Amino acid sequence: MKSTLALAAAVCAGTAVAAPCGEALDAKARQRVESGELVVAWAPRPAAIPLDKHFQLDIAVCGAPVAALRVDADMPAHRHGMNYRTTVTGAGEGRFSAQGLMFHMPGRWRLIFDVDSGGRTQRLTQEIEVR
Amino acid sequence: MRRSLALLALGLVLAAPARATLLDFSPEERAAIARHGPWPPAPAHDAGNAQSGRREAIALGQRLFFDPRLSPSGQVACASCHVPALAFADGRARSQGLAALDRNAPSLWNAVHERWQAWDGAADSLWSQSIRPLLDTREMGATPAHVQAAIGADRELACRYQRTFGRQPSAQGAEATMVDAAKAIGAFVATLVSPRTPFDDFRDALVRGDRLAAARYPLPAQRGLRLFIGKGQCALCHLGPRFSNGEFADTGLAFFSRPGAVDPGRHGGIEALRASAYTLLSTWADGADATPTRHVQLQHRNFGEFKVPSLRHVARTAPYMHDGQLATLEDVVRHYSELNVERLHADGEQILRPLGLGDDEKADLVAFLRTLNSPGVTSWRPGRLSACG
Numbered sequence: 001m002k003s004t005l006a007l008a009a010a011v012c013a014g015t016a017v018a019a020p021c022g023e024a025l026d027a028k029a030r031q032r033v034e035s036g037e038l039v040v041a042w043a044p045r046p047a048a049i050p051l052d053k054h055f056q057l058d059i060a061v062c063g064a065p066v067a068a069l070r071v072d073a074d075m076p077a078h079r080h081g082m083n084y085r086t087t088v089t090g091a092g093e094g095r096f097s098a099q100g101l102m103f104h105m106p107g108r109w110r111l112i113f114d115v116d117s118g119g120r121t122q123r124l125t126q127e128i129e130v131r
Numbered sequence: 132m133r134r135s136l137a138l139l140a141l142g143l144v145l146a147a148p149a150r151a152t153l154l155d156f157s158p159e160e161r162a163a164i165a166r167h168g169p170w171p172p173a174p175a176h177d178a179g180n181a182q183s184g185r186r187e188a189i190a191l192g193q194r195l196f197f198d199p200r201l202s203p204s205g206q207v208a209c210a211s212c213h214v215p216a217l218a219f220a221d222g223r224a225r226s227q228g229l230a231a232l233d234r235n236a237p238s239l240w241n242a243v244h245e246r247w248q249a250w251d252g253a254a255d256s257l258w259s260q261s262i263r264p265l266l267d268t269r270e271m272g273a274t275p276a277h278v279q280a281a282i283g284a285d286r287e288l289a290c291r292y293q294r295t296f297g298r299q300p301s302a303q304g305a306e307a308t309m310v311d312a313a314k315a316i317g318a319f320v321a322t323l324v325s326p327r328t329p330f331d332d333f334r335d336a337l338v339r340g341d342r343l344a345a346a347r348y349p350l351p352a353q354r355g356l357r358l359f360i361g362k363g364q365c366a367l368c369h370l371g372p373r374f375s376n377g378e379f380a381d382t383g384l385a386f387f388s389r390p391g392a393v394d395p396g397r398h399g400g401i402e403a404l405r406a407s408a409y410t411l412l413s414t415w416a417d418g419a420d421a422t423p424t425r426h427v428q429l430q431h432r433n434f435g436e437f438k439v440p441s442l443r444h445v446a447r448t449a450p451y452m453h454d455g456q457l458a459t460l461e462d463v464v465r466h467y468s469e470l471n472v473e474r475l476h477a478d479g480e481q482i483l484r485p486l487g488l489g490d491d492e493k494a495d496l497v498a499f500l501r502t503l504n505s506p507g508v509t510s511w512r513p514g515r516l517s518a519c520g
Contacts, residue, residue: 084427105368
């Protein structure tokens, strides 16, 4: 019985419910990346990132007040980034919108979120496969 | 008798149709092939051009496209470098306007589906692109005033202009009339969508699971297609139904356009786009989504990059590359097979490597590329226009 409880505790610890972030974003498309206290939740529009077409990201940053956010992407294996520079617009309360993203090749892309907070910049990245 | 039978048997063998065979394409390969269709795509309009799709504007644009009087010389029309019988290219390595040019004339088929026009992408619409050769002193050498006068002086053109725009050519400033003319030309070019090809029939048969129909696609082309989507990694850039991502790449070509002169390619294209008064961000545009123009980024690596051309009807548009430096499709395949990696930018993409193809593989790849063709791309005939003027 004791070992069963210990196992349950371990499972609960491993699957602890993450602090909510970006609950207003499209739940079907929402993803999140975190580092320490900082959480970036994002959802693309359209919901499935299209290949070779422009799209935008709705973003929520949680865990710390954000002075500025920059969004970029690259293909590390190909050693190139996007051909377009994003524009990030703040909507208050940690909500942002990034326009102008476009993935011009199929393969593994890395989304890059540079968050200015508390006088320093933290970089959070997330890799995604685009077909 | 024995000799007759032997001859009969030989005759039967020779007369028998070649056995149709379908390669064992994997599910991943089938998915990759499916992504090159369907064709034709959904109809598109010239961006920022309210005249695109309008019958009157298309008729005017067709007339203007073939009219050398738009050039003060009276000798150069749009159709001088975009010849219908040559797939709306000109068959030359480098085009000839009023002066010798540095680049190969791209085919205009399917140009309406391009995000950027020309090898350097300096225009973001067909109408905007139409203005460039009109005003370029090396191409047609016109001025807005000349274009306005040329249209106004011809009874039929003036009538078609009036019918399209609801005013006389002289009713506004010359620049506005020239932009109108460019929008009519853009509306005409937007109608050029190439017919289906043997590849499209194969792709559709594969998608619907019709093995019999798919097996009619020549075996060398099937092997070439497998190379194209696999070992060759061609589909990284030549993707989708148009076989192009519409973006730009440095493919290790010699970059001197003339002794001592380097073609800056996309780098110069972005600079020209930003300097242009006729982009989708300008007041001349009829309300379009200008996202690409607004966000395009000038980078050092753009230097020497040129547009990834569509491969549809590529067999009809020799010679190849931005300056026509490769004469045949075989030369193009050899270029990628034996690529000089030393020529590529040190800070550029790490995608291209010499493919090291064998002779059979090169022949298969060319056989595949030849199936992206339809005879219709060289047999375009102008539609009959109703009388005007």
